[in-house]
Amino acid sequence: MRFQEWLQANQMIHQDDVSRFESEIDAEIAEAVAFAEAGTWEPVEQLTRFTYADPAVPTGR
Amino acid sequence: MQQETARSETTEMTYREAVREALRDAMKRDERVFLMGEDVGRYGGCYAVSHGLLAEFGPERIRDTPLSESGFTGAGIGAAMVGMRPIVELMTVNFSLLALDQILNTAATVRHMSGNQFGAPLVIRMATGAGRQLAAQHSHSLEGWYAHIPGIKVLAPATLEDARGMLWTALQDPDPVIIFENVMLYNMAGKLAANAGQVNIDKAAVRRCGRDISLISYGGSLWKTLEAATALAAEGIEAEVIDLRSLRPLDDASIMASVAKTRRAIIVDEGWRSGSLAAEVCMRIIEQAFWFLDAPIGRVCSEEVPIPYPRHLENAALPQAPKIIAAAKAALGRA
Numbered sequence: 303m304r305f306q307e308w309l310q311a312n313q314m315i316h317q318d319d320v321s322r323f324e325s326e327i328d329a330e331i332a333e334a335v336a337f338a339e340a341g342t343w344e345p346v347e348q349l350t351r352f353t354y355a356d357p358a359v360p361t362g363r
Numbered sequence: 364m365q366q367e368t369a370r371s372e373t374t375e376m377t378y379r380e381a382v383r384e385a386l387r388d389a390m391k392r393d394e395r396v397f398l399m400g401e402d403v404g405r406y407g408g409c410y411a412v413s414h415g416l417l418a419e420f421g422p423e424r425i426r427d428t429p430l431s432e433s434g435f436t437g438a439g440i441g442a443a444m445v446g447m448r449p450i451v452e453l454m455t456v457n458f459s460l461l462a463l464d465q466i467l468n469t470a471a472t473v474r475h476m477s478g479n480q481f482g483a484p485l486v487i488r489m490a491t492g493a494g495r496q497l498a499a500q501h502s503h504s505l506e507g508w509y510a511h512i513p514g515i516k517v518l519a520p521a522t523l524e525d526a527r528g529m530l531w532t533a534l535q536d537p538d539p540v541i542i543f544e545n546v547m548l549y550n551m552a553g554k555l556a557a558n559a560g561q562v563n564i565d566k567a568a569v570r571r572c573g574r575d576i577s578l579i580s581y582g583g584s585l586w587k588t589l590e591a592a593t594a595l596a597a598e599g600i601e602a603e604v605i606d607l608r609s610l611r612p613l614d615d616a617s618i619m620a621s622v623a624k625t626r627r628a629i630i631v632d633e634g635w636r637s638g639s640l641a642a643e644v645c646m647r648i649i650e651q652a653f654w655f656l657d658a659p660i661g662r663v664c665s666e667e668v669p670i671p672y673p674r675h676l677e678n679a680a681l682p683q684a685p686k687i688i689a690a691a692k693a694a695l696g697r698a
Contacts, residue, residue, distance in 0.1 A: 352479040353513045355537035361474075361482055 373554040381526035381555060382412050382488075382544060386450065388560075389531055390420050393448055396534060399426035399435055400452030409454045410490055410549050436462035436487065440470045440539075443485035448534050453489040455497075456505045456543065462487075470539040471514030485540075486533045492545040492583045492633055493681055499669030502677070504633040506543045506582070507640035510610040516540045517611040518564055519582040521548065523555045525608060528562030540564070543610075545583030545633075565609050567617035573603035576691050577621040579644055580631035581607035584682050588631045591687035602691060610640060618644065619652045626657040627694045631682050636664035661690040 309315040355361050376384070389396045398413060404427040407414030417425040428435035432453055439451040453459040459466070470483040493502035510517045516538060520526045526544070533540035570585065571592050580588040585606050592602040603621050607613065622628050628648055632641035641662045648660055666680045692698045 350513075352475045354516075355474065355482060356479070359479060361479055361537055 372557040374557050375552060376523065376555055377549065378523055378526045378544075378551045379410065379412055379549040381523045381559075382530070383414070383416070385527050385530035386413060386416060387419070389448075389450070389534055390416070390424060392531070393534065395446065395448040396450065397424040397426060397442075397447065398450045398452060399428050399439060401428055401430055401432075401435075401454055403427060403452050408452070410544075410546065412544075412549070413452070432458055432461035433465055437465040437469065439485050439487070440465055440473075440483045443470075443483045443539070444473065444481050449485045450530070450534070451485060451487045453487060455501050455546075456489050456491040457500050457503055459487075459489050459505075466509075466515070466539070466541070467512055471512050474538065475514060482537050483539050484534075484537050486530065486542060487539065488530075488542045488544060490546045490549075491543040492547060493665075493670045493677055494547040494583070496672055496674055496677060497546075498672040502546075502670035504582075504665065506541075506610055507632065507634040507638075507643070509541055509543075510613075510640055510643070512611070514538065515611065516564065516609065518542045519608065519610055520544065521582050521585040521606055521608070523551075523553050524559055525562055527555060527559045529564050531561045532564045536564070543582060547583045548586075551586075565612060565614065567608055567614040568606045569603060569617070569621065570606045571602065571604040573601035573625065575601045575603075575625055576627040576629065576694055577603045577605055577618075577625045578629050578631060578687065578691065579605045579607065579618060579621075581610060582633065584631045584633050587682060587684050588687055591684040591691065594684065594688055595691055598697075600691065600695060600697070607644075613644065613647065615647055615651060618648065622648055622652045623655045626655055627660075627691075628656075629661040629663060629687065629690045629694060631663045631687055633665055633682060635667050636662060637667060639664050658694040658696070661694050663687050663690050 386398060402409050403413045404417040404425045436451050439449040442449045474482045491506055492504050506517060506519060518529050520529045529542060533542060571589060578588045578592060588604050592604050595602050603625055605621050630641040630644045632639050634640055641664055645660045663682045663686045668680055670680055671677050
């Protein structure tokens with residue numbers, strides 16, 4: 303907040319910019335939370351999967 | 364016939380030279396491979412393993428690093444994650460503890476934590492073991508600690524063939540592989556097939572067949588174990604000697620096949636006894652082959668002291684053939 307106030311006081315950022323950033327960030331967080339809450343839990347059977355590479359699953363690296 | 368002739372051609376070389384040949388071969392075969400570590404370039408490696416490689420491959424691929432194990436091991440892990448195939452050399456396992464954060468918290472975990480989006484296919488080589496009077500900060504055998512960690516593979520080449528052949532196989536692995544080279548093996552000389560190359564890195568090997576007792580070992584202790592087996596044979600005891608080769612994963616099937624045959628087992632491990640790799644092997648035998656056993660399983664490990672500097676104390680701290688012979692005889696009721 304102090305940094306934001308300093309930027310605004312020095313005319314380096316405007317309130318419109320701050321409002322736009324905040325609404326974009328809020329939307330992104332809401333989307334991520336909705337995605338996570340709509341998901342399913344990882345099956346316990348896959349507990350140890352990807353401790354090592356799985357030959358059956360391609361891995362780029 | 365020509366192939367048979369080629370196969371029988373051998374070259375006399377040391378273990379050190381076999382590792383160097385493996386490095387040279389890997390550098391030639393894959394341009395993504397590079398070596399980095401303390402003194403690997405100008406100095407030629409603290410154990411002279413990389414001697415001459417700087418002149419051959421240049422400073423871009425044979426990279427001297429600052430004395431910062433965590434820094435350059437982390438750089439190696441990062442390079443591996445974005446497509447390179449680094450070989451990181453750590454001078455000794457004692458010094459590797461400075462890089463343990465990178466190895467355990469990043470290299471070993473990144474695939475699982477990222478849901479397979481990232482992997483760290485690098486090879487970390489280091490010296491381990493005692494016997495050169497380098498005292499307690501350069502002589503320990505901590506490979507058993509590394510074998511505790513899911514997400515990495517741990518190798519202990521004991522022969523020229525494995526010193527020459529394990530590196531390339533390890534570099535093909537999509538996950539991090541640590542190779543432990545016992546310091547007492549670097550000067551070991553022998554004959555290596557001229558066409559020696561890639562070997563498997565997931566199977567134990569029977570280095571001597573026997574029917575009376577299984578002596579299970581790896582790395583520098585393998586040769587002491589074979590020496591003990593020879594002495595036991597002179598007294599009519601035929602010991603089977605198993606070289607674990609891979610400490611993680613352990614080749615349970617080979618261990619159990621041997622123990623089911625001999626019904627007795629001694630594990631020889633240069634690590635300290637408490638919480639040792641030997642304890643892990645012992646417990647797996649109990650879990651999987653208990654009903655085959657005719658005698659309690661024995662262990663020959665290092666004494667529980669920081670490895671001392673004076674030669675007579677250093678020798679007394681380590682597994683030695685007479686201790687292995689005594690343990691084998693005790694298991695056979697011949698003490």
